Amino acid sequence: MFDISALDLARVQFAFTVSFHIIFPSITIGLASYLVVLEGMWLKTGHSVYKDLYHYWLKIFGVNFGMGVVSGLVMAYQFGTNWSGFSAFAGSVTGPLLTYEVLTAFFLEAGFLGVMMFGWSRVGPGLHFFSTLMVAIGTLISTTWILASNSWMQTPQGFEIANGVVIPTDWWQIIFNPSFPYRLVHMSIAAFLATALLVGAAGAWHLLRKNDSPAVRTMLSMAMWMLVIVAPIQAIVGDFHGLNTLEHQPAKIAAMEGHWENHDGEGFPLILFAVPDMAQEKNHYALEIPRLGSLILTHSWDGQIAGLKEFAAEDRPNATIIFWSFRIMVGLGMLMILLGLWSLLLRKQGRLYQQRLFLQCTLWMGSAGIIAILAGWFTTEIGRQPWVVYGIMRTTDAVSRHDISSLAVSLALFIVVYFFVFGIGISYLFRLIRQPVIKADHGEDGGPGEHKQAMRPLSATDTSFSIESPLSNPKE
């Protein structure tokens, strides 16, 4: 039963490295835009609270950005090292899209990051704001290219196949492929939500520790407004994304819903709980609400969608996994909406910053956005299987022919190194979040190589843990 093939190991390795990686850019995307808003508010209103928050989150942004860069380097090479069949076949499409990502996004971010991180007292406020804006735009451009590339693998078009390779015929069609707009909006909003939840949790942590201040209240308040407005929008976008998937990848939807077959003239249920069994072609322990599935997916009482049994066994994605990863994502999304509504209620009652249960829940929800992103990506990527380019190339044909021992060693190395390096990095992020929001003072900034002068993201934080003030870190 547990007979692991080289293909499985290659897939696990990709899933592992990309899952670690996606955490960092998601937060980078959200925080960059948040920093634009903070700096914009500071310039517009002159309230120092925005400036202080800007500098507090800028340090965290820097560390996070650095880890995104290092973990991203691996991704740029892994298509070739592990997926040579795919690269040789479809590199003609993926390669140019990634090249554009590097040229228009990575270099733009790198170019303006320096001024954003260290130029506060060296350039005018307008130019500094412009730099923050450019970095944020860079993150969104990067999102656009990489999602165009991923979406093309989900819903490929604009090409023909000759001599066993993909020949692009229409770049407009390739980039604006059918699932791209939905995936782009869904993922961008997800990054904003994940960041809002992180920011909200930071605010809640400080309030629970009695580190109350206008800045702490402002960050909680802004995060909750974001949640109130954006979480419901995400649910609607998600619904459209699902309908788009139903149109282009019906087998994925059937597996997400654990839907095996239709009964004559009858709508299909929404399954709340089940363990789909791929071998026996049925669900165990199913708990269903009749017809609700039809209502959601076809917006009609008797509507039907293709069941998994309508697809050949070798063309079915694994329902056991994506039935659940999909439910984790949706469940967390529901909780986000509820948290937003709760905050609205408390805000009306004037207890937003005091109610401990709410603050504790907000703290617990701090990683919900990231978990939902991971669950969502697991759903869409495993749901694309057994194809690497949907309907065009199977994952079996995409993988490099490495020895199983070679793959096992490299996977083990990745696991050890990633947990060690990024584990420490993430603990560093948490420590930064635990620092109090202080009045930003820039009197000490010097020239190049002077005191407190650094230009690398992680070094923006001149905090050394060995000299933490006892006040900043109350005993837990």
Place this chain on the structure above:
Amino acid sequence: MDFDLPVIWLIVILFSITMYVIMDGFDLGIGILFPFVQDKHDRDVMMNTVAPVWDGNETWLVLGGAGLMAAFPLAYAIVLSALYQPIILMLLGLIFRGVAFEFRFKAPEKEQHIWDKAFIGGSVMAAFFQGVILGAYINGIPVENKEFIGGELDWLTPFSIFTGIGVLIAYALLGSTWLIMKTEEQLQQRMLALTRPLIAMVVMALAIISIWTPLAHANIADRWFSLPNFYFLAIVPVLVAISIYSLMRELKSGYDMQPFISALIIVLLGLVGLTISIWPNIIPPSVSIWDAAAPTQSLVFALVGTLLIIPVILIYTVWSYRVFKGKVRHGDGYH
């Protein structure tokens, strides 16, 4: 006029690799030289000299990878798969070194030595395996029917291990001459003292590789030594000799900046020599740039953006180096 797109793309990719070697070579070199400097403050200074600039450097490596995939998908697929193990080890080295670089200044005093070791280990590992990759690439990657037909350990040969050591030494030379430019007093003296044996070692490594390669590969020998090629190509070793001579003189005369420039020229001439040996293959010894090229539609689409945007990138790279020019002293940087 008909543009030979694969040739243009080869130039673009060689340019990315050159930029990467220029910009990341010396900062990997600093990691390699770390064990030869014990004083903690000197180590701080060494790191601070590259602190403002190394971040953007790795982006050139990403551009090289993405460009190779866009323009020569077959080469990207086959070369990277064939060199799987050394590439993974190089990437892990870069991760370690990247974050070690960062965490060193944040770690509590008693944990700092861990990050010093990670910095040294990561730099040595990344540099060595870049050299191994180079050696294995020159040795050739057997391809049949557009598939790699070699074995998992083909990359591991005496030659590739030697080129690994060669690149390690070359980066150390770049690092030491960079530090001569960026530091003063004792640390600078230390680097001057280290540079002389490093030059001798680089000369030896270059000589051995220049003899070994044509001996092992008849086609490469033919490229260099057949007439009339020999008359044109002899200029490369002559230029290397001139650069080494001027590097030695510059060290004696106490110039700060020129040794680094000369060291860069020596390393770049090595790259030129490599390109001459391999041309026109992208997967030596049998697959040419035209065989491996992507469809014209891909080459044109990606080239338009590349040619428009690279000049802009160069402008702000130069600008950021200018902002941070000058010596770095004890006590500078972040604490």
